Amino acid sequence: MKRLREVELRIANEYKTQEIRCPVHLSVGQEAPSAALSLLVEKDDFSVSTHRGHAHYLSKGGCLKSFIAEIYGKVNGCSSGKGGSMHLIDKEVNFMGTSAIVGNSIPTGAGLALAAKLNKKDQISIIHIGDGAIEEGVFYESLNFSVVKEIPALFFCENNLYSVYSPLEVRQPSGRSLYKLASAIGAYAIKSEGNCVFDCYEKIEKAIKYCRKEKKPVFIEFLTYRWIEHCGPNYDDHLSYRSQEEINFWRKKDPIALLEKTLSVEEKNKYLEFCNILESEIDEAFSFAKNDLPPNEDSAYTQVFSDL
Numbered sequence: 001m002k003r004l005r006e007v008e009l010r011i012a013n014e015y016k017t018q019e020i021r022c023p024v025h026l027s028v029g030q031e032a033p034s035a036a037l038s039l040l041v042e043k044d045d046f047s048v049s050t051h052r053g054h055a056h057y058l059s060k061g062g063c064l065k066s067f068i069a070e071i072y073g074k075v076n077g078c079s080s081g082k083g084g085s086m087h088l089i090d091k092e093v094n095f096m097g098t099s100a101i102v103g104n105s106i107p108t109g110a111g112l113a114l115a116a117k118l119n120k121k122d123q124i125s126i127i128h129i130g131d132g133a134i135e136e137g138v139f140y141e142s143l144n145f146s147v148v149k150e151i152p153a154l155f156f157c158e159n160n161l162y163s164v165y166s167p168l169e170v171r172q173p174s175g176r177s178l179y180k181l182a183s184a185i186g187a188y189a190i191k192s193e194g195n196c197v198f199d200c201y202e203k204i205e206k207a208i209k210y211c212r213k214e215k216k217p218v219f220i221e222f223l224t225y226r227w228i229e230h231c232g233p234n235y236d237d238h239l240s241y242r243s244q245e246e247i248n249f250w251r252k253k254d255p256i257a258l259l260e261k262t263l264s265v266e267e268k269n270k271y272l273e274f275c276n277i278l279e280s281e282i283d284e285a286f287s288f289a290k291n292d293l294p295p296n297e298d299s300a301y302t303q304v305f306s307d308l
């Protein structure tokens, strides 16, 4: 969680130099589900994600240097500098792509789950989505398909209560529960306290075991909250689409502060050591990215991956 937080805060800080030219959707406040997942997912498992995919890429074991180079639009970026923040892909770790179109990567994730089943592999496919994707038709088609075909797709839904500036109340009937809706379609569905990393770990562990063993879809809903503006490096509390009361409530539930409280003295010392190492790792990734070259003009129309 600390690694995800510090990487995102560094991006936010560097953004003002105007060297990062792609839009960024940061996950500050939403680190717990991805951090817990990183300890439970296998390298061989597939993963697809959304416009807010940085933490998902890193949780799958994606290379930090390639990720930062990508958002700087440089040739050693994971998508050869042609994708930017919303188009991350790293086949080395089976991170099969992110998309700027809400819901777009869901059928790709279901297809990967079907492939795993047809190839008689033990892999599962993690499909990262936000609450906004529940309003896309393709979500229903893909979940239904996954239920009917009995495929190992794990729908990993971070419900941060908003789609851009619109709260759930103006987008869906009041009182609707996202995980119950998924359950009604026939998936094994559970809900997690998305800001408590221990709860996330417990629920993800359970979900992955079921998905891998039964070869059936699971839907997990993590209740969480984004701190920074929808798109960009700044806070937008002054816009008032979220009440100060609500913001304060969630700031008190900071997943990192909640975990820090539980550390013993010995653990705290190790944690501080880790924070120092982390800072140098991030420094290195940013200087790698800044010193890297942009893609060659001749490669503008060549595919990044010809075998996909």
Ligand SMILES: Cc1ncc(C[n+]2csc(CCOP(=O)(O)OP(=O)(O)O)c2C)c(N)n1
Binding pocket: 051, 052, 100, 101, 102, 103, 129, 130, 131, 132, 133, 160, 162, 163, 164, 230
């Ligand atoms: C099909 C489609 N509709 C609308 C948009 C504009 N858009 C970009 S991100 C976003 C919000 C999605 O909300 P959610 O899925 O909850 O993800 P979050 O941003 O909260 O992580 C919207 C509406 C889009 N990119 N694609």
Ligand SMILES: [Mg+2]
Binding pocket: 130, 131, 132, 158, 159, 160, 161, 162, 163, 164
């Ligand atoms: Mg959302």
